[in-house]
Amino acid sequence: MTVPLLRIEGVVKRFGGFAALSEVSLGVAAGERLGLIGPNGSGKTTLMSCITGTLRNDSGSIRLRDQEICRLPAHRRSYLGIARTFQIPRPFRSMTLLENLVVPLQYVAQRSGKRMAEAEARAHALLGRVGLASKAQTVSGLLTQVELRKMELARAMAAEPKLLISDEAMAGLSGSEVDEIIDLLLALNEGGVTIIMIEHIMQAVMRFSQRVACLAAGQIICQGTPYEVMQDPYVQRAYLGSTS
Structure with missing residues (x-):
């Protein structure tokens, strides 16, 4: 059995009495394009921060290839090949x-x-x-907003990552600009970079992702192909606002 590039098992993160992540488990294969969706406050950014090391999870395991990284500082995780872009570039x-x-x-x-x-x-x-x-x-x-997002991608790629986490890189962009960023992410993936994309723009998620996972209230409630996830009634209620 092939070892996933990234393996998250039973991750818990609390802020005081509030559980931002509750027993989250997720695997990401080498070369995969994973879309991570969920309503605001669902724990997406907290999970990515636990992966990159800007936050420490309280329990559970995070492994890159077969190395436990939970106790490594952020710069050591960067050494191992994890990079991240942010919604608001700060050059x-x-x-x-x-x-x-x-x-x-x-x-x-x-x-x-x-x-x-x-x-x-x-x-x-x-x-x-x-x-x-x-x-x-x-x-x-x-720079314009789309140029700033492109520079943010270039800065992340400077670290020669194996895993790139793209955190809402398309927020506030026009439709054609969204397409430009997706094209860049697809090209990076074709070059061998595994990508987790956090995004609210469903057009982007559907076009980019091979697989989608949905977080709600700190738990993975569904994962599968983009079509399967969008058809799931729990996802429709939690994320898309469906009352059916």
């Missing part, structure tokens, strides 16, 4: 796109023993990969 706004990418690339160079001189060339390549080559010398504070 160094007075720096150019190129400079914004050189910062994480220098970190990668120190980690892997690569020459620091290669960072700028790698930064140019990453900007080209997300369609921002012509903006390399543009100050990031002047």
Whole structure:
């Protein structure tokens, strides 16, 4: 049996007396595109924070390949190949796109023993990969929303991740801009990156995901193909607001 790239078993996270996650179990195969949906407050971001190490789960197991990572700090999990983008990009706004990418690339160079001189060339390549080559010398504070999301993806890819968590990367974008981001995520996946996408835009979820899991009140209530999950009555009540 193939070991999943990511295996979450019985994860619990409490904030005082409130259980944000209750015995969550989920596996993600290498190369998979998983959509994670659920209403606001369902625990999606809390779960991703437990995976990346910005939060510590209270109990349960999180394994990358076959290594337990629950007690590792966030930077050690990054070393192992976990990267994340955020709904609200926070670049160094007075720096150019190129400079914004050189910062994480220098970190990668120190980690892997690569020459620091290669960072700028790698930064140019990453900007080209997300369609921002012509903006390399543009100050990031002047970017549009979709350009900021693309730069956020490039910064995440600078860490050479095996697992990329995309947290509402399409919030506030137009339909055509959503398609641009989906195309980039699909291309990254085709290049070998496993992706978990948290998203409220169901058009994006249906187009991108091979499998979808739905969280509600801190528990996985359904998982399956996008079509199966959208047809599930519990998902319709919890997420889509159906009263039938």
